[in-house]
Amino acid sequence: MxxxxxxxxxxxxxxKTAMTSAAATAGAVAGTADAAQQCAVTGGDILGPxxxxxxxxxxxxxxxxxxxxxxxxxIVLTGRVxxxxxxxxxxxxxxxxxxxxxxxxxxxxxxxxxxxxxxYYMRGQARTNDKGEFTLKxxxxxxxxxPPGLENFEKFEGYLRPAHIHLTVTHPVYLPLTTQLYFSGDxxxxxxxxxxxxxxxxxxxxxxxxxxxxxxxxxxxxx
Numbered sequence: 001m002x003x004x005x006x007x008x009x010x011x012x013x014x015x016k017t018a019m020t021s022a023a024a025t026a027g028a029v030a031g032t033a034d035a036a037q038q039c040a041v042t043g044g045d046i047l048g049p050x051x052x053x054x055x056x057x058x059x060x061x062x063x064x065x066x067x068x069x070x071x072x073x074x075i076v077l078t079g080r081v082x083x084x085x086x087x088x089x090x091x092x093x094x095x096x097x098x099x100x101x102x103x104x105x106x107x108x109x110x111x112x113x114x115x116x117x118x119x120y121y122m123r124g125q126a127r128t129n130d131k132g133e134f135t136l137k138x139x140x141x142x143x144x145x146x147p148p149g150l151e152n153f154e155k156f157e158g159y160l161r162p163a164h165i166h167l168t169v170t171h172p173v174y175l176p177l178t179t180q181l182y183f184s185g186d187x188x189x190x191x192x193x194x195x196x197x198x199x200x201x202x203x204x205x206x207x208x209x210x211x212x213x214x215x216x217x218x219x220x221x222x223x
Contacts, residue, residue, distance in 0.1 A: 089132025106142030
């Protein structure tokens, strides 16, 4: 009898331990699934008609787009470029950035305008550091309306674009990325044909902002 009575708690303890272990495993699996859902390669965006190659490459991982006396709200953005696992930094990725000034004007007035790289303004490149980071010292870009007669953008004439910063990211191991950064809380985002689909939002805290770029290593599937 004593042996039987001792075995009952033992069995109960085993069942309790097994159920606890199963619940813990289920929780771990659910956590992994949630992490996988949250981890996503950064989406692309239009290049736009005002891109120009061969912007100056910074010697450090800092892109100084504007001079101290430049009109506008000066900000410092820190970007981090990551592998597809969303946690491992990509070192020596080349980040190429360009944007409009506070009045929504680029350094060229039309897409056909020829300008020497020595005369570029608000354009620059840098390589990410050993943490996958780079710093962008600039101003909040001004909003502008898409002008009439802009090739391939005729149907969007008059649309007011939200504040945005263009960038491309390249690295020998990963797929090249062309995208745009937008600023959280900009009411124009919901009305913009491109921004409303984007998740590339800069989170600002006063004049400081952060964002992450996740590169892909396989082409996206076409639906």
